[in-house]
Amino acid sequence: MTQPLVVVEHLRVERDGLPVVEDVGFQLDDGTDTALVGPNGAGKSSLVRALIGLLPHQAGQVWLLGEPLAAGGRLPPAVRRQIAYLPQAVAPAPNFPLAVSEFVALGWDPPGRPGAAVARALERVDAGPLADRSLAELSGGERQRVLLAFCLVQPRRLLLLDEASSGLDPRAGEQFHALLQQLRQAEGWTILQVSHDLEMVRRSCDRVLCLNRRLRCSGTPAEALAPARLQDLYGPGFVPYHHHHHP
C-alpha cells in the first residue's frame, strides 16, 4: 500500500476572520483524479490555495508528499517543484509581451535554463508551432494546452487545477480533458481539480469531494453525484442534468 500523496486533517481556513473552510479532512492516493465540487462561495478555491500554502490555515494539518505544511505555508523547494497549480482564469492582459515558449520556461524551477525541455513539453501538448506566438493572442483552447505544457516542463507528481476548463466551449473543454487524462496516464500525475462541470467529473474523475465550507460528502462519482447528494450540496431546488448513454 503506497503512502497517500496528500493528507488533510481538520483543516480550517479563514478569510477576513470568517471561516471559509471548516474541519475538512481527506486524502489523495497516488495517481488518482479527484474533483472538488460545490456551489459558488463554498470555499473550493480557498481550500486548494491553503493546501499549498498560498493561504494560511488556522487549524488542522496538511501533508504533501509526506512533508508537513507549516501554518505559514512555506513548502520545501523540493516538494514545491513536484507540484503544479493553475489558478482560475490564467489569462494575460491584451498585448502582454510574453511568448509561449517564455511562459512555459517560467514553469521550470530547478537552477539553470530549461533548454530543450520547453520544446519537448510543447510538442507533447501538440503546441510546438505556437512557441513563438504571443500568449495573449492564443484562443482559449490553445492557451489551456500551453498551461499544460507549463505543468509538463519538469516532472511533477501533483496537479491542482482551479476550474481549468472554464470559459472553453464544450468541444474545446472535452479536448482539454481528454489531453489531461492522456498526460495523467503518461506522467503518473495525481490530480485535484475544482470543477462545475459535473458531466466531465462523472466521466473522468475517480473520486469526488463535495464541499460547502465543510465536506458534505465524498466517494466515487456515482455515489457523490447522486441526485439526493447534489440537492443536499446545492440546495433542494437543484435539478441535476445528466446524459443517459444508450448502447
Added chain:
Amino acid sequence: MPDLIALVGQPFIVRALLAAALTGVLGGLLGSHAVLRQLAFFGDALGHSALLGVTVGMLLGLQPTLVVIPFAVLFALLVQTLLQHSRLPADALLSLVYSSSLAAAVVLLSLLPAARPRLTALLFGDILGVSWPDLGLLALLLLLTLVLLLPRSRAQILLSFDPLLARSRGVAEGVERLVFLVLLAVVVAVGIRTVGVLLISGFVVIPACTARLLCRRFSRYQLLAALLGGVGSVLGVLASALFNLPAGPTVVVVQMLVFLLTLALANRIRPGRGVPAASGGSDGPGD
C-alpha cells in the same frame, strides 16, 4: 550641422547626453515592469511627492539628492503599507498621498523665498547642469538595477504576469515587490535632478509603452524599452541643444513622437495591436 558638432564638443552637453542616456535606459528597464503592473501612476505620484523631500532638504540646508533618495524610499514603503492595510482603491490612495505631499512642499517653499528660483529646475529638471558626481550616481544606479533585476528576472516576470501563479512557484511576493518598488523609487528620485518632478513618469512610461506595441517576447520588450529610453533621450537633448529648447520637455516630446510613429507603423504591420490596453497586468497597482 557645424553648430551641432561644436555643441557636442562642449563638456556640459557631453554630460547632459550621458545623463539622458543613463536616465532613459533606467526608465525603460524599470518601466517595462511598471507599465505591466499598472504602476505608471505610482511613478508620477512619487515624482510629485519627492518635491517635499527636496524642499525639506533645502530647509535643512542639505544636498537635495541626499534627502530625496531616503524620502522616495520612505514614500514607497508608506504607499506599499497603505495599499496592503487600507481598503481604498490604489489610484485614490496614491492621489491622496501625492496631492497632500505636493501641497506641503509648496507651503514649505513659500517659507523659503530664496529657493523659489530653483522651483522651475525642480519641476522640469536641469539636465544641462548635471555634474560628474551626478553621472557617477546614475551609472551606479544602472549597475545596481542590473545586478538586482537580472538574477530575479523569472520572479519579476511571473509577478507581472500573475501573482498567484508566481507564489505557487515559490516566488517570495513581498520581497520581490519591495525590491522592485524601492528600486523604482530611487530611480525616480535620482531622475528628478535631470528630468524634473513633472516629467519623470514620461521617462518610465513612454518607452515601455512603445516597446509593448512591437514585441511579443518579454526579453526583447525589456531590451527595446531600455534602448528606446536611451536613444530617445539622447535625441531629445540634441534637439533641445540645436533648437534652444528646454531639454527635459524636449526629450519627453521626442519619446512621444517615437510612440506615435510606432503606433501608426504597428497598426499598419500588425493590425489590431493598437494602444496598449489600460487593463495592464493582472496584479493591479498593489505593488
